[in-house]
Amino acid sequence: MIEQERVVAPPDHGSQHGHKPNILLVEDDQSIADEVRDDLASRGYTVEHVADGAAALHAVQMLHYDLMIVDRMLPGLDGLTVIERVRARNIRVPVLVLSALSAVDDRVRGLKAGGDDYLSKPFAFVELAARVEALLRRPQDSRETVLQVGPLFMDLIDRTVRRGERALDLLPREFKLLEYLMRRPGQLVTRDMLLEDVWNYRFLPQTNLVDVHIGRLRRKLDVAGEAPLIQSVRGAGFIFRVPD
Amino acid sequence: MPASYSVFPTEIFRTAQFRLALAFTAGIAVVSMVLCVFLSWQTMVFRTARIDSYLESAAEALAAETPKEIDRAVARQLAGNLVRISFVGLFTPEGMRIAGNLHHLPGNLPVDGVAHAVSATGIEPYDEFPVVRAVARAVPDGNILVIARDIDVLSELRVPVLHALELGLIPALLLSLGTGALLSRRALDRVKTVHERIERIMSGALHERLPTRGTRDDLDRLAASVNRMLDRIEQLLHDVKGVGDNIAHDLRTPLARARAKLERGSRAAQDLRGLRAVAETAVGDLDQAIGIINALLRIGEIESGRRRSGFGDVRFADLAREVFELYQPVSEEGGLQLVLDIQSDPVVRGDGELLLEAVANLVDNAMKFTPPGGRVRLVVGEEAGQPAIRVEDSGPGIPAAERDAVMRRFYRAETSRHTSGNGLGLSIVGAIVQLHDFRLILREPPLRSGAVFAIVGEAATASRRPRVGAESAARPPASAETARPERPGAATSASPTAPSLIGTADSGS
Numbered sequence: 001m002i003e004q005e006r007v008v009a010p011p012d013h014g015s016q017h018g019h020k021p022n023i024l025l026v027e028d029d030q031s032i033a034d035e036v037r038d039d040l041a042s043r044g045y046t047v048e049h050v051a052d053g054a055a056a057l058h059a060v061q062m063l064h065y066d067l068m069i070v071d072r073m074l075p076g077l078d079g080l081t082v083i084e085r086v087r088a089r090n091i092r093v094p095v096l097v098l099s100a101l102s103a104v105d106d107r108v109r110g111l112k113a114g115g116d117d118y119l120s121k122p123f124a125f126v127e128l129a130a131r132v133e134a135l136l137r138r139p140q141d142s143r144e145t146v147l148q149v150g151p152l153f154m155d156l157i158d159r160t161v162r163r164g165e166r167a168l169d170l171l172p173r174e175f176k177l178l179e180y181l182m183r184r185p186g187q188l189v190t191r192d193m194l195l196e197d198v199w200n201y202r203f204l205p206q207t208n209l210v211d212v213h214i215g216r217l218r219r220k221l222d223v224a225g226e227a228p229l230i231q232s233v234r235g236a237g238f239i240f241r242v243p244d
Numbered sequence: 245m246p247a248s249y250s251v252f253p254t255e256i257f258r259t260a261q262f263r264l265a266l267a268f269t270a271g272i273a274v275v276s277m278v279l280c281v282f283l284s285w286q287t288m289v290f291r292t293a294r295i296d297s298y299l300e301s302a303a304e305a306l307a308a309e310t311p312k313e314i315d316r317a318v319a320r321q322l323a324g325n326l327v328r329i330s331f332v333g334l335f336t337p338e339g340m341r342i343a344g345n346l347h348h349l350p351g352n353l354p355v356d357g358v359a360h361a362v363s364a365t366g367i368e369p370y371d372e373f374p375v376v377r378a379v380a381r382a383v384p385d386g387n388i389l390v391i392a393r394d395i396d397v398l399s400e401l402r403v404p405v406l407h408a409l410e411l412g413l414i415p416a417l418l419l420s421l422g423t424g425a426l427l428s429r430r431a432l433d434r435v436k437t438v439h440e441r442i443e444r445i446m447s448g449a450l451h452e453r454l455p456t457r458g459t460r461d462d463l464d465r466l467a468a469s470v471n472r473m474l475d476r477i478e479q480l481l482h483d484v485k486g487v488g489d490n491i492a493h494d495l496r497t498p499l500a501r502a503r504a505k506l507e508r509g510s511r512a513a514q515d516l517r518g519l520r521a522v523a524e525t526a527v528g529d530l531d532q533a534i535g536i537i538n539a540l541l542r543i544g545e546i547e548s549g550r551r552r553s554g555f556g557d558v559r560f561a562d563l564a565r566e567v568f569e570l571y572q573p574v575s576e577e578g579g580l581q582l583v584l585d586i587q588s589d590p591v592v593r594g595d596g597e598l599l600l601e602a603v604a605n606l607v608d609n610a611m612k613f614t615p616p617g618g619r620v621r622l623v624v625g626e627e628a629g630q631p632a633i634r635v636e637d638s639g640p641g642i643p644a645a646e647r648d649a650v651m652r653r654f655y656r657a658e659t660s661r662h663t664s665g666n667g668l669g670l671s672i673v674g675a676i677v678q679l680h681d682f683r684l685i686l687r688e689p690p691l692r693s694g695a696v697f698a699i700v701g702e703a704a705t706a707s708r709r710p711r712v713g714a715e716s717a718a719r720p721p722a723s724a725e726t727a728r729p730e731r732p733g734a735a736t737s738a739s740p741t742a743p744s745l746i747g748t749a750d751s752g753s
Contacts, residue, residue, distance in 0.1 A: 122534055124527075173569055199570060203542065203601050203672075205608050212574045235524065 021066040021136050025049045026056040026082065027098070028074050032121075036069070039125045040132065053077025060086055065093050067135055069128075072099035072110065080113040087114035094135040098123075107202075126236040130188040137187060147182045150242025152221075152229065154182055163221060173199075174217050181230065181240035190237035214238055256428045265424015269417050276413040280405050295377050295393050296359035303357060303379040303391050311385040318343045318389075331376065331392040334383075346390055355380040355388055362392065434463055450478050494536050502529035539668035546598065546675040555680075557704055558596045560624045560633050561589045567603045568622055571611065579616030582607075585623045590631030592701035594680045599699075602676040605669040606635040606697050613695070614639035627685070627700045634687075634698040641693045647686050673699075 023040060027033040028051050037047040048065075050056050053074045060068065068086070072079040083095055097115035099106060107118045116138075117131050147154040153162045159175060161168040170178065180198050181189060191210040195201040214230060222228050227243040256262055306317055318332050333346025341347060350362045362378040378392035438454050445452045453474060454467040509522025568584040575582035592599075603622075610620045614637045623634040677684040677699055687696040 120538075124531070171569075200597070201601075201604075202597060203604075205604060207571075207574050207578075207608050207611060209570065209574055212577045215577070216573050 020044055020046045022064070023047045023067045023069060023132070024056065024059055024063075024065040024093075025069045026051075026053065026074065026079070027069070027071045028052060029071070035125075036128065039129070043129055045132070051075075053079070053082040056082050057085055060091055060093065061089065067132060068093050068095045069132070070095055070097055070115070072097055072106070080109065083110075083114045094138070096128075096131055096135055124236075126188070126233075127190050127192060130190045130193060130237060133187055134184065134189075134193065137184070147179065149182050149185045149240070150229070152182065152242075154179060163226070166223070168220055170217075170220060173213070174220065177213060177217055178221075181238070184240065186239065186241050188233060188237055188239050193237070255432060256425055259428035259431055261428035261431050262424045265420055265427065268424070269420045272416050272420060273413060276409070276416070280408060284405060292377065296379075299359050299377060299379045299391055299393060300357060303381040303389060306389055306391070307357075307381045307383045309383075311383065311387070314383055314387075314389065315343060330394050331378070331390070333390045335388045335390065337382075337386050337388060339388075342387060344390075346392070349380070349388065349390060350378060353378055353380045353390065355382055357381040431463070438467065445474065450474070450481065491536070491540065495533050498529040498532040498536075502526040502533075505529070536668065539672060543668065543671055543675045546672065546679055552595075552679060555593050555595055557591050558594045558599055559589060559591050560631055560701070561586045563596070563600050563603050564622050564624045564633055566600060567607055570604065571607050575611060575620060578611060580611055580614055581619040582611075583619060583621040585621060585625075587623065587625035588631070590624070590626075590701070591704045592631055592680075592682075593704045594682075594701070595676075598676045598679065602673045602699060603633055603635070605673045606633075606699070609669050610635050610637035610639065610695070610697070613637065627698050630700050631703050632698045632700045634696060636689065636694060636696045638694045641689055641695045642686065673697075 021044075023045050025033060025036055025040075025047050027036065027049065030051070033049045033051070037049055040047045048059065048063075050059055053076055056068070056070070057077070059065075068083075070079045070082055074082065077085075079097065079099075083097070086093065086095070094117075095115045097110035097113075097118045098121060099110065099118070100121045107120075110118045116135055119128060119131055145156045147156065151164045154175075155161075156179070159172075161170055161175065161178065177194070177198050180194070194210050194214075195205075214232075218228065218230050221230065229240060229242065231239045231241055233239055306314055309317065314334065318334050331344070331346045333344035333349070334342040335349045336342060339349040341349075353360055353362055357379060359377045359379045361375050363375060376392045376394045378390055380388055380390045383389050434455075441452055441454050453471045456464050456467045456471070458464070505522050505526045509519055509526070513519040513522055564584060564586060568582065572582050607620060607622060614620055618638040620638075621634070621636040623636065624632075625634065626632055627634070674684055680701065682702070683700040685698045685700060687698060689696050
């Protein structure tokens, strides 16, 4: 569970899965596709790029992919149709939908069609990388009633949290935030992800809402002398990590 | 000006007023005719009755005389002395003429001393009168006396009736036609000025308005309505222009910054590290531009109204609590006091997610403009009897002169240019409020400074309950966050415990 890596570095998937995650990118804009491929390749993924829906359907049937990134607007077969057909063939590959349309309705439609996450263009690469990573490592078992990461114990039934022997007094919103982080140890979590998943926010507040909440949680997690558990990644988000 | 708008004389006859006058005139004519006919008829009936009674009494008087006298009287009449009797005749019981100017006894005239209408044909030389009134009466010697008179009433009436028509009807007709022409002339004049004004407005003079006289007549009210519409259109055009200008301006600023940074960085950066730093800040500028575009798209999405189909019951108090929980830590970090005051628990119909966004935007906005040490109050209550969520801050407030402008889309008070944000927060709030048919009002602040925004909704059901456990529910469960973050200097006035729940009137700063 505990990973050693630079702050924004390719996750060490090799040690977990024995192979580099294989991503199918379906995107008709060549320059965006090139950038995405280069960026993801630099983060340790193998990326195969196809430019239209028919090629994507063909590819996904021929080879096993760990993840599909599908642009919503494609020539010929539309992105949502591609996803629906993939799902109809009972292929359970996680799908990240990309779209220039940011409308909430559109997001809902993307997820309904069988997408697992949705990112609107233009996006920051770090945001894309974080989503990709989150999809590749979906929380293993959400039925767990006790979470443990390093010295931190969370009881989801009693709603209690301990760090070592010290009990933490958390507000419900802080509990929810910590649970989200503990389910994604060593994983980059962006502000957008927190807003969407923890607070169910679909818009960006102008104030530094996320940082403030993280800051509060941090101060409750770490008392003097203890190693910080939540690390900030400049310009990207946060990583919950147990130091050595 | 197009020719169709000019007033030709013939134009008058096409106006509604003139047509009305014409119909009116025709009506007057018909009524007058009917009146004349009625009068003539009445007069005739009256005259006939008088003639009858005269004839009857004359016949009775004559019959009472001796036969000699009767003969004389008949002769006298023939000499023209029997006034008002045109015909007289004395006949034997067998109908043979004895004397008089009646040559024979009218066949169907009963000898009863009562006047009857008798066909006068064959009564020489008065054939021209088709009907006469005649009385036949037996005189003492057994002979039959007949006296008759023509009823030439029509010829007598012709003159006064014609006079009446001349003196009454014709002036009346002329008057109503004239009035019609005058009215239509005036209406045409007004229509003409309206047309001219519309031409001017169409050619770009948007500040022009249709003339009104304050008479509240139909044309006036129509003009007033059109003027209100013009006000709205002018406002919208102004807004749209402002939108265009503001978008261009707001987008240009971060783009210009990014461009400058990239250009300078590509030339002046000493090493990769320097270039990277430049690129990173440039990306930040681009993100700001993207943020503006996203906000605009979001407004467009909300305004399209598609989300209305997903409306459900929303409790204002729940919204307020959620926003309060979200922003309470932020307020403390910023040295502000955020106060939740739930005075009632109204339920409205709406999109909870959007309403949350609206309230959060207002709070976000209030906190941005309130300096440290200030206070932001989030109040669930009523506004003129309607459920409302109010966000009050103790910031610098909005000058009265700017309040209208603030409510307009995309406007951002000049003094706020230095604060971060794309200035579209209030526009998003406005779009959400409009989608719900709610109202967003900017109120006079209760204290001397600060701003008060209120989202005023409509109660979904009869659900105005008095204070539903507001205090216990709103207070964070971990009662007071006693382990306060150390923030020396900040939040001097902020309450050290959970924010007070009952609104007090004292200033927050």
